[in-house]
Amino acid sequence: MELEKFKGIIPAFYACYDDQGEVSEERTANLCHYLYNKGVKGLYVGGSSGECIYQNIDERKATLKYVAEAVRGKLTLIAHVGAPSTRDSVILAKYAEELGYDALSAIPPIYFKLPESSIYKYWTDIMDSTDLPFIIYNIPQTTGYSLSLNLFKKLIENKKVIGVKNSSMPVMDIERFKAAGGDEFLVFNGPDEQYVSGRLIGADSGIGGTYATMPELLLKANEFVSTGNFADARKVQRDINDIIIALCSLNGNMYSVAKEILKLNGVNVGGVRGPLEPVTGEDLNKVKDIKAIIDNAILKYVR
Numbered sequence: 001m002e003l004e005k006f007k008g009i010i011p012a013f014y015a016c017y018d019d020q021g022e023v024s025e026e027r028t029a030n031l032c033h034y035l036y037n038k039g040v041k042g043l044y045v046g047g048s049s050g051e052c053i054y055q056n057i058d059e060r061k062a063t064l065k066y067v068a069e070a071v072r073g074k075l076t077l078i079a080h081v082g083a084p085s086t087r088d089s090v091i092l093a094k095y096a097e098e099l100g101y102d103a104l105s106a107i108p109p110i111y112f113k114l115p116e117s118s119i120y121k122y123w124t125d126i127m128d129s130t131d132l133p134f135i136i137y138n139i140p141q142t143t144g145y146s147l148s149l150n151l152f153k154k155l156i157e158n159k160k161v162i163g164v165k166n167s168s169m170p171v172m173d174i175e176r177f178k179a180a181g182g183d184e185f186l187v188f189n190g191p192d193e194q195y196v197s198g199r200l201i202g203a204d205s206g207i208g209g210t211y212a213t214m215p216e217l218l219l220k221a222n223e224f225v226s227t228g229n230f231a232d233a234r235k236v237q238r239d240i241n242d243i244i245i246a247l248c249s250l251n252g253n254m255y256s257v258a259k260e261i262l263k264l265n266g267v268n269v270g271g272v273r274g275p276l277e278p279v280t281g282e283d284l285n286k287v288k289d290i291k292a293i294i295d296n297a298i299l300k301y302v303r
Helices: 025-038 057-071 086-099 116-128 149-155 171-181 192-201 215-226 230-247 254-264 283-301
Strands: 009-011 042-045 076-080 103-106 134-138 161-166 186-189 205-208
Touching: 009 215, 025 057, 025 215, 042 057, 057 076, 057 086, 076 086, 086 103, 086 116, 103 116, 103 161, 116 134, 116 149, 149 171, 161 171, 171 186, 171 192, 186 192, 192 205, 192 215, 192 230, 205 215, 215 230, 215 283, 230 254, 230 283, 254 283
Parallel strands: 009 042, 009 205, 042 076, 076 103, 103 134, 134 161, 161 186, 186 205
Antiparallel strands: none
16 A cells, blocks of 8 residues: 555644543644644644543544544545454444445453453454554564564554554664565554654654644654754753653643643643643643743744
8 A cells, every 4th residue: 555645744643622621523623724834744632742541432423423524535544443342442443434434453452461362352253343554563672572573573464464563662673673564564653752762773764742733843853854864853852851851840740741741832632631730820820931942942943
């Protein structure tokens, strides 16, 4: 299949709530249009940044629908359908296919420590439920499971598996998955802190939870790497990392900080759902300082 549509900057889409904490169609569409106008390649919908584990099936289906209605055909859309049960994951997968999504993705099963045979069956059952291509999601720091090379090689025997979103911190994992998958297999860099190094060692693209707060900087990083301008690529990565450290420096959850920055940019997507903590008190003033850091960094690279 044509893989170019998956190569570029793909923000992990945030959950968009109204003032009562319910999924908002209007705010979901507004964030879609904001990111589309910034020039991103696609959206990764319903993952960690979308607070998927704190939403029920109907809420997750609503977000998938609202995003598709807003930018289907304009952006590449990847639906994260990982859920605590295979049954729910399959329901979401089939719904994403009905909506016209370009690919599916899923974390491994969570909570119970399962053998690799169960993890393999879980991912395979999702793949078998639709005709859509599938992207493995490796994020051991939250799931407790680190994708082994043996299971990876077994999974990619299935032609529906077109890529892996690798969010483990060792950059070598990207190189190993790319080496095993080959040139026609996609590797997505997950940790935003290592976008440039991930690309240089083999990643074809990037999906990240902080991209929506500074899409201009990630787009520049992509441009610099793609054109071989590695000196400027290192510089913009340094600025991105300074911003990520700032985003994680407040008492509120990082996604709450990101949403407050979007609000300052005129895009209100609501707050976060408990047990994620909101930004409160003096930290709200510090969000303005973080936005200034982002704005100043953008001015360095975008004229």
